[in-house]
Amino acid sequence: MPIHDDSRVRDLYEHPAGHDIIDKILLQMGKSRKWITNPFSANLRLGTLKRLSSKFVGEDFWNSIYVLLNSGEDDDFSVQIQDISKEKDPWWKEAVFYQIYPRSFCDANGDGVGDLAGILGKLDYLQDLGVDALWLSPVYDSPNDDNGYDIRDYRAIMSEMGTMEDFDRLLAGLKRRGMRLIMDLVINHTSDEHEWFQKALDDPDGPYVSYYFLRQGTEDIPPNNWVSFFSGPAWRWFPEQKRWGLHLFSSKQMDLNWENEAMRCELYEMIRFWLEKGVDGFRLDVINYISKRQGLPDGNKAIGELMQFYGIEHYFYGPKLHDYLREMRKEAFSPYDAFSVGETPGIGIETGRLLTASDRGELDLIFNFDHLEMPGKVRFDRYRYDLNYLKEYYIEYHSRLSDKDWISIFWDNHDNPHMLSKINPDPAWRARLAKLLLTMQLTLKGTVFLFQGQELGRVNQNFQDISELRDIESVNKYEELLNAGQLRTQAWETVLAGSRDHARVPMPWDESRYGGFSTVKPWLEGRTEEGRSVMAQAEDPDSVLNYAKALLALRKEQQALRLGEIRYVDQKRNNYLAYFRELDGVAFFCEFNLSDQKLPRRKLESVQAGTKQSRYEYCLGNVPRYHRVGPDLETEYLEPYEALVYQIS
Numbered sequence: 307m308p309i310h311d312d313s314r315v316r317d318l319y320e321h322p323a324g325h326d327i328i329d330k331i332l333l334q335m336g337k338s339r340k341w342i343t344n345p346f347s348a349n350l351r352l353g354t355l356k357r358l359s360s361k362f363v364g365e366d367f368w369n370s371i372y373v374l375l376n377s378g379e380d381d382d383f384s385v386q387i388q389d390i391s392k393e394k395d396p397w398w399k400e401a402v403f404y405q406i407y408p409r410s411f412c413d414a415n416g417d418g419v420g421d422l423a424g425i426l427g428k429l430d431y432l433q434d435l436g437v438d439a440l441w442l443s444p445v446y447d448s449p450n451d452d453n454g455y456d457i458r459d460y461r462a463i464m465s466e467m468g469t470m471e472d473f474d475r476l477l478a479g480l481k482r483r484g485m486r487l488i489m490d491l492v493i494n495h496t497s498d499e500h501e502w503f504q505k506a507l508d509d510p511d512g513p514y515v516s517y518y519f520l521r522q523g524t525e526d527i528p529p530n531n532w533v534s535f536f537s538g539p540a541w542r543w544f545p546e547q548k549r550w551g552l553h554l555f556s557s558k559q560m561d562l563n564w565e566n567e568a569m570r571c572e573l574y575e576m577i578r579f580w581l582e583k584g585v586d587g588f589r590l591d592v593i594n595y596i597s598k599r600q601g602l603p604d605g606n607k608a609i610g611e612l613m614q615f616y617g618i619e620h621y622f623y624g625p626k627l628h629d630y631l632r633e634m635r636k637e638a639f640s641p642y643d644a645f646s647v648g649e650t651p652g653i654g655i656e657t658g659r660l661l662t663a664s665d666r667g668e669l670d671l672i673f674n675f676d677h678l679e680m681p682g683k684v685r686f687d688r689y690r691y692d693l694n695y696l697k698e699y700y701i702e703y704h705s706r707l708s709d710k711d712w713i714s715i716f717w718d719n720h721d722n723p724h725m726l727s728k729i730n731p732d733p734a735w736r737a738r739l740a741k742l743l744l745t746m747q748l749t750l751k752g753t754v755f756l757f758q759g760q761e762l763g764r765v766n767q768n769f770q771d772i773s774e775l776r777d778i779e780s781v782n783k784y785e786e787l788l789n790a791g792q793l794r795t796q797a798w799e800t801v802l803a804g805s806r807d808h809a810r811v812p813m814p815w816d817e818s819r820y821g822g823f824s825t826v827k828p829w830l831e832g833r834t835e836e837g838r839s840v841m842a843q844a845e846d847p848d849s850v851l852n853y854a855k856a857l858l859a860l861r862k863e864q865q866a867l868r869l870g871e872i873r874y875v876d877q878k879r880n881n882y883l884a885y886f887r888e889l890d891g892v893a894f895f896c897e898f899n900l901s902d903q904k905l906p907r908r909k910l911e912s913v914q915a916g917t918k919q920s921r922y923e924y925c926l927g928n929v930p931r932y933h934r935v936g937p938d939l940e941t942e943y944l945e946p947y948e949a950l951v952y953q954i955s
């Protein structure tokens with residue numbers, strides 16, 4: 307249904323992309339959904355709203371939104387492509403993935419950089435931990451402007467990571483252990499050193515020019531006002547060619563033009579090359595950015611200010627996104643029954659469902675990022691994250707899903723400071739809170755993606771100075787803030803709060819000088835913390851590591867914890883999260899205190915509502931408890947950050 311001045315706010319909120327855009331705006335402004343859903347607002351004509359808000363955002367704001375909403379061809383759930391899913395419950399729904407950031411996992415040849423042989427040497431550790439599949443951040447040939455997310459050759463292995471033989475050995479080692487592998491597929495852009503881009507520069511009339519966005523012009527004015535996620539304009543000037551090249555990320559990451567069919571075919575062929583080798587699927591880097599609005603118009607000012615990036619409305623949910631994804635699935639993924647999880651910054655719940663519903667033939671899963679920061683906050687803000695928000699996010703998310711939908715559950719990755727540190731950096735709660743977060747992650751309904759080190763309760767680094775950081779985003783941002791007139795201390799505070807390097811410091815394997823990661827000074831140094839290494843934790847029965855193992859083992863044993871329905875109870879109660887997971891008569895009850903204070907406990911009857919069974923058997927928890935069966939539920943308090951899992955019979 308087209309959206310125009312005569313539509314009501316209600317219509318907008320019923321439109322999948324409209325819904326997500328409103329949610330995003332409210333999130334960004336730190337406002338509640340009630341702003342929109344109350345009858346007065348819901349009934350408001352958009353034309354009226356346009357007039358009322360013109361003073362703040364200008365008329366253009368709404369016109370930009372209309373364009374965005376009215377350009378998607380398949381923006382409703384009635385479009386069903388085919389019944390793609392052969393099985394009702396494919397393997398990846400039940401899997402626990404473990405993300406490896408290869409540079410920082412294990413260095414086998416002593417050059418300070420993690421490598422494939424290093425990962426191979428840790429496969430027993432990973433199997434013993436109990437994860438089912440690995441996701442490797444990029445290991446392809448790359449000049450490493452953005453640590454491998456700038457690919458020079460999609461079919462070669464980065465020399466620092468090893469060789470193709472190392473890769474094949476790794477894959478074989480995984481298969482032998484019954485584990486799977488997904489790779490990182492970065493196909494929104496390539497390195498400027500990629501052969502295609504080099505050819506595009508060399509031959510201004512040749513076929514490769516239109517593989518990218520290369521625009522003729524003059525040095526003083528870039529083709530539009532879009533900005534890069536790594537600071538500055540999204541355009542780089544090539545003086546020899548007198549052309550501008552589009553790069554949404556670093557100036558060495560040139561955006562590919564997906565309008566070009568030959569380019570798309572080459573990508574699909576490359577995907578098949580890896581699937582032929584036997585990899586099980588891919589994580590698709592910023593995959594929602596691949597379709598850019600025709601003509602690359604200027605970004606709206608108000609949207610740019612609100613979202614902090616100009617131009618975003620023209621590519622975060624572009625007009626041909628669904629078409630491209632379907633084509634790619636058909637040409638490359640389906641023939642191999644390969645799995646796909648899209649990294650989709652900016653995509654909300656409803657557009658996410660459109661990208662993943664099992665009968666639409668697009669992606670299997672996406673990463674939705676709206677839970678990583680509290681409303682009104684961005685990654686570079688310093689603040690305390692309130693777990694009540696995380697709880698509300700999942701209650702809302704799960705309530706909106708149909709049985710064609712499935713979601714991913716993750717707290718950490720290589721692009722974010724650790725969730726644990728945002729919630730409560732007090733070392734006294736570290737282990738308990740780490741266990742609480744793991745318990746939630748492994749018992750909520752969805753596919754789990756752990757990030758390396760979560761099993762150790764890793765936290766943010768106490769970096770002292772910008773010279774200790776390596777990430778291009780942090781380095782550029784610091785520079786940008788100084789140029790904008792900030793003091794060094796101010797700029798550092800900001801960068802330290804949000805730096806991606808917190809997640810990228812090497813894994814601590816033992817208590818030696820470089821944590822057993824390497825024999826020499828690593829490419830990025832973290833502080834060694836006594837007693838937190840894998841070796842030390844393996845010996846401590848109460849460690850986060852041993853808890854993680856127990857939890858993974860429990861999940862592996864219990865189908866209800868993987869596929870069971872989720873039913874939240876006592877939803878309104880602050881600082882309290884509780885839900886049942888149920889499948890074929892087997893039920894679990896999970897209960898959490900989301901605060902650092904004791905929490906009075908409800909009488910058993912009030913949480914029991916709706917379940918016939920009555921015997922609660924303690925399976926697992928992060929606080930030692932003595933009574934292991936039913937009566938234990940009668941204890942009056944939940945301890946700070948306590949997490950409990952019971953089986954009900």
Ligand code: TEU
Nearest residue numbers: 452455492535536555591592651721779
């Ligand atoms: O990240 C894309 C992305 O939007 C972010 O999470 C990003 O780190 C941040 O917004 C920058 O402001 C993916 C990769 O995960 C990231 O490591 C890459 O740097 C990026 O794409 C470019 O390939």
Ligand code: CA
Nearest residue numbers: 413415419421
């Ligand atoms: Ca190495």
